[in-house]
Amino acid sequence: MLMVVLLLMVVLIAFAVIIQVADNLLRLEAKKSGTDTEKSNLSIFPGLNELFRKRNPSYIGDNKVTFLKKGFDIKLEGQANRVVKNGNVATFAIQPPNFRGIAPIPKVVVEIGDNVKAGDHLFYDKTTPDLKYVAPVSGEVIAINRGERRSISEIVMLADKDQQYRELPNFDLGNSSREELVVYLLDAGAWSLFRHRPFNTVAGVHDIPRDIFISTFDTAPLAPDLNLAVEGNEAAFQEGLEVLGKLTIGKVHLALNGNGVTQPSTAFTNAEGVEKHWFNGIHPTGNVGVQIHHIAPITPNCSVWTLGVQDVVTLGRLFTENRWNTERVIAIAGAELNDPHYVRTYAGANLGDLLKDNLTNDHVRLISGDVLSGQKKRLENFVNIYDDQITVVEEGDYYELFGWLTASKSAPSASKSLPSAALFPSTVYKADTNTHGEKRAFVMTGEYESVLPMDIYPQHLMKAVLTNDYEKMEGLGIHELVEEDIALCEYVCTSKQPLQQILRTGLDMMHEQG
């Protein structure tokens, strides 16, 4: 018996030696002919780096991919079906509070009863009278709603059946200067598409951005697939990118999804005149703030702009169609819907019209945006201008017996102390708005860092804000963050702290200080 085993071993070793020698000869031959380089391994064995390297999806090719490990995907029920329906929306509104940085009471230049065309001026901020905010659709102005302290919250329009557009002059992009372009964009209403970082405000009129960043994918819970949004608008998207290229002194950066699940649309992969960056990771990898951090971080005195994909399309249409056409695709998602789907409509559509006959019950929360950083709305409200998603989740105003211990209602969690999270990480959950506990002082550490793929210490930053420590806030990178970046930290927070509010307080403090 022993002899047989020994014999077998000897045979195996001899076989291995022969293969090794043959392989070496093969490689020597290949080296001589110059075909065996680092990239093409001609050995019959895979190299170490080939075995352990993460394999890129084939469509990425040899491009560099930034892998972000930290984060958390909240898997929710009610992902929108990939069907784009035509929205049957009667009323639209433009909401001045959407434009961060302008005065609460802007100068409105229309009156109730006026008929306006899409692209006609509606209001402007008194400090920047050149920067016009325009009508998303054509129709009659039926209401100017006021919020707290007489601030203007909504300018509501009853849309025409056939959309009329304000005639814009044909702008020759190739042969005009940046100044002429700026004047044109300010008048056409396109300037409000540019969001300025730090602070996420509307870009200043004299602002010349260091770089412009566009994220072509959204990793937030139930986020829309932006491939669908750009479908059919490839030309406008490319045109928009070219306009942006003229506005910045630096580059236009396009972040692409390298997760390998869905291939980015050719509108993104074939975009010209931009720098492309591939990212692979879970939420919040799709956040443009996270991407900027890994491409070219924001410094306190710099100015970069960000735009959504559909904003770029709207911008491009100004030049391809010579009109202000805010048509866009919006995902209507959430577990409390009969039929989650996509809708083609215009900016600022009414929620009640969009959700007609679709809600399973009325004990729900309507959110413009995603569940992490969206805004709470009612049926008579309107989708925020920069959002391309409506989420509907159940209101969670229920008591739960020993809820902290037994977790009778399943809900998504990043904590492994819940068996469901530890054992079934890919289960899809039905979330509700219950806080699942009360607010406490900061106790746990390392939680926020584990879901924020940035070189930032969120907890210490928050404490710096709470203690009004300007120097530390700046040092710890408050300029690199906006609410959506910190939203996941707020979600996982054991102490239920309102991190987004704290961050905004800090940002406002820094902004006021200049």
Add this chain to the structure above:
Amino acid sequence: MNSLIDKVKGFEPDKEKSPFLHTLYDGFFTFLFTPNTTTKGPGVHIRDRIDLKRTMVVVVLALQLCYVFGAYNIGHQHFLALGQHTGFLEGIHLKLAYGIIQILPIFIVSHVVGLGIEFYYAAKKGHGIEEGFLVSGALIPLIMPPDIPLWILTLAVAFAVILGKEAFGGTGMNIVNIALLARAFVFFAYPTTISGDQCWIAGIEFEGAAAFGEMYGWAHGFFDWIFGSVGWSTFGEGGLAVADGFTGATPLGLALEGWSSVTDVYSPMQMFWGAIPGSIGETSKPLIIMGALMLTATGIASWRIMVSCLFGAVTMGLLLNIWDFDVYMNIPWYYHFYMGSFWFAMAFMATDPVTASGTNAGKWIYGFSIGILGIIIRVMNPAYPEGWMLAIIFMNVFAPLIDHYVIQANINRRLKRVKQVA
């Protein structure tokens, strides 16, 4: 379910008239029911299921094995000293009953005093009762000697909670670990109750050179009545003389004379499994390690601190072996993990998130320093037989400093980037 809530709500006292009662009611109500609060904007609309109650309860659950073993071991050591039921599994019912009689008052006093103070301050400040003391209250009995006089325990808990926590602003604000502060209070204010050879075994009286068992009380009589009725062995009257050769010394006390004098009394396996005298909950290494694994698997405690703590202790143990100055240093480094409370300190004390470093880099430094310091104090300072309590309190104080440097490094990185861009 709804009728139950209504029934409980019927007890709600008036907030204006009796704020203390209302706080008390609120504490129990939220214990019974997760409140129906929903998220308010602006901010997230959904929240993670985890909350501080659950976090704290996971730690308390991880300690349960230590409680069971601790109670049993109190009884076992007591009967071992008397020379009765010397096998570990002999007289199980007596040992368990004895241990429960011993541990229950400690548990109750520590909770009543600690939670009472917590409730009082919660009512005074007008916020909800925070769960901080759930863990402190569960830890304190486990790190006390089994014979601790209850009035000393009361003073210690009150001192730790008032000066250690409430003075700094309550849960989440304290600098030093509450449970360890309570122990340190006893250690420095009443050293004879928590050091030497005479305190680690319950129910043994010392009078000069003579030692004998205490008389049993009414609680033992009650158990005797039960045990006697089913025909099991009983406690009896008590007051028996201790067995020949009984010292009561812990392995750490003996280790000053070298490893062989430890193994003369206790075998390494006995130390590992925990059938040795010591603080109530810290003797059984496998059970503590199971608790530690539970904390790591659930992500409640930082594995970084545990691992670096272990590394620190191993490193210092090896260094002392190399130095080899006296018989204590000569003890092979791995035997340090058989004696004393290293595992308990590493798993449950060092990992307290409030008093440990808050940054990941800081956690490595913090844990490693605790490992180094603990072994130094244990081996090189004959006045303190065990070093973990002091090492952790010392590093608790330094944790903000460590964090400061880690944070400053982050700030400097960012500054450097600004300069590069400019």
